[in-house]
Every structure is written in structure tokens, then in C-alpha cells.
Amino acid sequence: LASQQVRWAPGGIPRHAEDLELTRVLEQSRLEAEASTDTMLPPPRKPDKPIKVAKIKPIASPYTNFCKFERPQIVQSNPSLASNEVGRALGAAWGKLSLAQKASYKQENQDQCDNGPSALQLKMARVVTPRPKPKPPPRRHQVYGGMRVTEGATVKLKRSAERSGWAPQQLIVNVTRIRGGDTFDAVGACPIVDDEDASEPPGLVSEPLASIEKVLDDGSDQDGDHDGDQDGFEPERAPVQAREQDDQDDELEPTGSAAAFASPFLTKLFEVVSSQATDHAIIWSIRGDSIVIGDPEAFARDVLSACFDHLSLRAFVRELHRHGFRKRALARGQFFHKRFRRDSRPHTLSQIKCRSPPSSQQERMDDAQEKEAWPSRAMYDQEQPQAEKRSHKKQDGGGAHAAANRPLPPSHGAVGPHPRDSTGVALLGAHLAATKRERAPDLWGGDPTPDLA
DNA sequence: CCCCGATGTTACATGCAAAG
DNA sequence: CTTTGCATGTAACATCGGGG
Numbered sequence: 001l002a003s004q005q006v007r008w009a010p011g012g013i014p015r016h017a018e019d020l021e022l023t024r025v026l027e028q029s030r031l032e033a034e035a036s037t038d039t040m041l042p043p044p045r046k047p048d049k050p051i052k053v054a055k056i057k058p059i060a061s062p063y064t065n066f067c068k069f070e071r072p073q074i075v076q077s078n079p080s081l082a083s084n085e086v087g088r089a090l091g092a093a094w095g096k097l098s099l100a101q102k103a104s105y106k107q108e109n110q111d112q113c114d115n116g117p118s119a120l121q122l123k124m125a126r127v128v129t130p131r132p133k134p135k136p137p138p139r140r141h142q143v144y145g146g147m148r149v150t151e152g153a154t155v156k157l158k159r160s161a162e163r164s165g166w167a168p169q170q171l172i173v174n175v176t177r178i179r180g181g182d183t184f185d186a187v188g189a190c191p192i193v194d195d196e197d198a199s200e201p202p203g204l205v206s207e208p209l210a211s212i213e214k215v216l217d218d219g220s221d222q223d224g225d226h227d228g229d230q231d232g233f234e235p236e237r238a239p240v241q242a243r244e245q246d247d248q249d250d251e252l253e254p255t256g257s258a259a260a261f262a263s264p265f266l267t268k269l270f271e272v273v274s275s276q277a278t279d280h281a282i283i284w285s286i287r288g289d290s291i292v293i294g295d296p297e298a299f300a301r302d303v304l305s306a307c308f309d310h311l312s313l314r315a316f317v318r319e320l321h322r323h324g325f326r327k328r329a330l331a332r333g334q335f336f337h338k339r340f341r342r343d344s345r346p347h348t349l350s351q352i353k354c355r356s357p358p359s360s361q362q363e364r365m366d367d368a369q370e371k372e373a374w375p376s377r378a379m380y381d382q383e384q385p386q387a388e389k390r391s392h393k394k395q396d397g398g399g400a401h402a403a404a405n406r407p408l409p410p411s412h413g414a415v416g417p418h419p420r421d422s423t424g425v426a427l428l429g430a431h432l433a434a435t436k437r438e439r440a441p442d443l444w445g446g447d448p449t450p451d452l453a
Numbered sequence: 454c455c456c457c458g459a460t461g462t463t464a465c466a467t468g469c470a471a472a473g
Numbered sequence: 474c475t476t477t478g479c480a481t482g483t484a485a486c487a488t489c490g491g492g493g
């Protein structure tokens with residue numbers, strides 16, 4: 001068709017008879033194609049894409065904030081720069097900043113977490129239109145005090161001052177759903193206290209313990225057959241139900257002498273978290289399924305030195321990891337383990353196993369024999385991206401980035417020094433390590449940590 | 454429309470080795 | 474066995490162009 005050099009008049013109308021013939025042929029083939037598709041089975045449906053798991057956004061780094069703010073300005077002043085060149089320019093500009101200037105971006109970053117829009121964000125709002133933030137999910141409140149609560153009710157909550165050490169505060173919330181146990185979801189909280197400075201935006205009633213002060217407006221029936229009973233939850237019976245559940249647990253898993261094998265570290269940790277004397281430093285989360293180190297400095301100063309002999313905060317975190325604890329996403333200083341809960345029993349703690357490196361002679365020999373029996377084991381450990389070992393991470397090994405860092409298999413002659421050493425990356429690593437030591441110390445690890453103990 | 458690459462930094466997770 | 478230091482890997486951040 002292209003060789004026929006069809007000439008079309010403006011408006012798409014062919015000029016000559018040959019063009020008319022061509023049009024007729026094309027139209028006929030179009031009609032035939034349509035007719036054939038009518039009788040054909042529909043094309044096979046594309047396989048459904050894997051369901052994307054919502055990712056929780058971590059805190060943006062100071063450098064990210066810096067780029068967010070500076071990138072538009074660099075692009076505006078140098079429109080000819082490619083995107084990678086802009087990134088390079090950003091890196092150069094970041095390197096020229098003093099520690100104080102970098103810290104200011106970190107401060108902005110912190111503001112972003114604590115107090116809503118920061119000065120930097122407001123400044124950037126003129127450049128980039130921010131997306132509307134999704135409505136925050138209802139907060140879960142723990143209830144004690146034995147007052148009956150129904151869905152739809154408006155209740156007046158009182159923060160527990162004696163446990164949290166915070167100023168007592170009263171709030172009005174709407175109960176949206178009875179969760180069972182001793183918690184319910186609540187929205188629309190607003191402060192009703194005299195202290196105006198203690199105001200807190202709706203929906204941000206958070207954490208520790210709250211007790212029901214008064215049911216202001218019970219939105220459902222009063223005869224007791226409210227929706228909350230669907231879960232079998234009766235707030236005034238909650239303590240009794242908890243005891244009954246504990247008894248059932250005991251029947252299923254008799255304690256026996258198992259408690260004697262619980263790790264001393266876990267036993268101490270459980271005592272510390274449960275003790276009210278250390279509530280200023282470490283507490284249970286509101287659901288009782290994770291520990292919250294609210295004040296790392298106080299925790300290191302008052303708790304670690306007293307209860308964990310010469311254990312620095314960094315080592316404490318490492319010990320948590322060794323026992324299988326995980327950090328809660330987006331929650332600094334909050335760790336959880338499925339068996340380590342406020343309502344855990346001693347035999348439950350004993351089921352938490354500590355991961356130890358092969359320390360004994362026999363274990364070392366076993367390890368060596370295993371490597372000898374299966375020489376590719378070491379290669380497997382290297383070849384297998386850690387993302388595959390960690391079930392919660394991506395399965396593709398990080399794409400080209402991981403492929404670039406992945407060592408060559410032995411068949412490619414990767415015997416002797418680590419391949420990184422031959423690529424100059426080792427020098428880069430040394431440089432990074434040197435620059436890392438110059439950073440401000442971080443109490444949570446990674447950087448040189450003052451041994452507060 | 455979607456995905457990938459490029460850019461530098463940070464936080465986090467984990468393995469290994471050494472010392473006590 | 475405990476504690477610690479060091480090394481390493483990975484994901485995430487924002488943004489644009491290019492390719493399928």
C-alpha cells in the first residue's frame with residue numbers, strides 16, 4: 001500500500017479512480033474483519049495482575065526533602081539538563097551544604113512527622129500541588145472501667161495520666177465499631193478540656209490508655225442487644241473473658257517446667273515493659289502486642305543500666321532482632337513479636353527462640369561439613385538475593401541494581417578476593433564508611449552510639 | 454499507560470567475627 | 474553465652490525521559 005503512494009485530498013477524500021478502488025478494498029477488508037470478530041471467541045483475557053500490597057510510606061530522608069525543594073529550581077535555571085544530570089547536580093549541591101544546613105532539612109523532615117505541614121512543605125506547596133491526604137483510619141481505643149459501650153455511641157474518654165505520665169485529657173469520640181476484646185474504633189475525637197493549649201486535631205487521639213468517663217449519647221438500643229454483642233464482647237465482662245481465655249490457653253498448653261527455659265533476656269524484658277516504674281521509658285502498645293520505647297535516652301539511662309547489664313541501646317535492638325522481634329513500620333522505637341504480648345504466659349515466652357551464630361565446635365564442624373558436601377551452598381547464599389530470604393520483601397532481587405552487586409559464580413573465576421574488591425566498589429564502601437562516621441550519632445544504631453550504660 | 458533507569462542519601466535488617 | 478563492631482544488602486524517596 002505504501003508503494004502505491006495514495007494521494008488524499010484535504011478532508012480524507014481520495015482524488016483519483018485508483019484511490020477510489022483502494023478505498024473500496026480497504027473498506028471491504030474492514031467489514032470482513034469486523035464480521036470475523038463477531039463470530040470469534042473473545043480474545044483470551046489477560047491474566048489478572050497480582051494484587052498490589054499497599055506499602056507504608058516510611059519517613060522521607062533529609063536528602064529527599066532537599067531534592068524535593070531544590071529540583072524544580074535547578075530544572076528552572078538549567079532547562080537543558082537531563083534528569084540524571086539534575087540528580088548529579090543535586091548531589092553536588094547537597095555535598096556543599098554544611099551539617100547545620102543539612103540538619104535543617106532533617107528538622108523539616110521531623111516536623112513533617114510531628115506537626116503536620118512544615119515550613120518547607122508550605123514553601124513547596126507553591127511549586128507542587130500536594131495530593132489530598134487520605135482520611136486517617138479510625139483510632140483504636142482501649143477501654144477499661146466496666147462501662148457498657150455500643151456502636152454509634154458518643155462517649156467521653158479520659159486519658160490515663162497515672163500510667164502514661166501525660167497530662168489528663170478528656171475527649172469526646174464516636175464509637176464506630178466494637179472490635180471485641182477490650183478495644184473499639186473511635187473517630188471524631190476533640191478535646192473538651194479547659195486547657196486550650198492541649199488541643200489535638202480530630203482523629204489524632206492516640207495511644208496509651210483511655211478510660212470511659214461517661215456515655216454522652218448512646219446511639220443504639222438500651223436493652224443490651226446492641227451490635228457489639230455480635231462479637232460476643234461485653235465490655236463490663238472483658239476482664240472475666242480475658243481470664244477465661246487464659247484458662248483455656250493453660251489447658252491447651254500446660255506450662256510445666258517450660259517457663260524455666262524462657263530466655264533471661266525475654267523474662268527481664270517482659271518484667272520491664274509490664275512494670276509501671278518504667279512507664280516513662282517503655283510501655284506496651286495500646287493493643288498490648290508490641291513494646292514501645294517512648295524515650296530512648298531514659299530507657300538507656302534508667303532501664304538498660306539497671307536491668308540489662310551494660311547493654312547499650314544498639315545492642316538491645318540487636319538482641320531484639322536475634323529473638324525474632326521486628327520493628328513496626330513507621331513507628332520509631334516500637335517492636336513486636338507474635339508471641340511476646342502483654343497477655344503472654346511464661347510458656348509462651350519460652351517458645352521464642354533465640355537465633356545464635358554457630359558458636360560451639362560441633363556446630364562449626366557441622367557447618368563446614370555442610371559446605372563441603374554442597375559447595376554451591378555459599379554461592380547459593382550469595383546468589384540468592386536477600387529479598388527472597390525475607391518473605392516480606394520483593395522477589396525479584398532488586399533488579400539490575402542487585403544484579404550489578406551480585407558476585408559472579410565460581411565458573412566465572414570469582415575465586416579469591418571478593419568481586420567487589422576488583423571493581424573499585426570496595427574503595428567506595430570504605431569512603432562511605434568513613435563519611436558515615438562523621439555523621440551525627442544516632443541513638444538507634446547504624447551510627448556510632450554513645451554507650452549510655 | 455506502565456515500567457525502568459538514573460541520581461545520592463538514609464534507615465533498617467542481618468550476618469560474621471572477635472573479645473570477654 | 475553475651476556483647477559489640479563492622480560490613481553488606483535492600484528499599485525508599487522525587488522526578489523525568491524513553492521504550493514497550
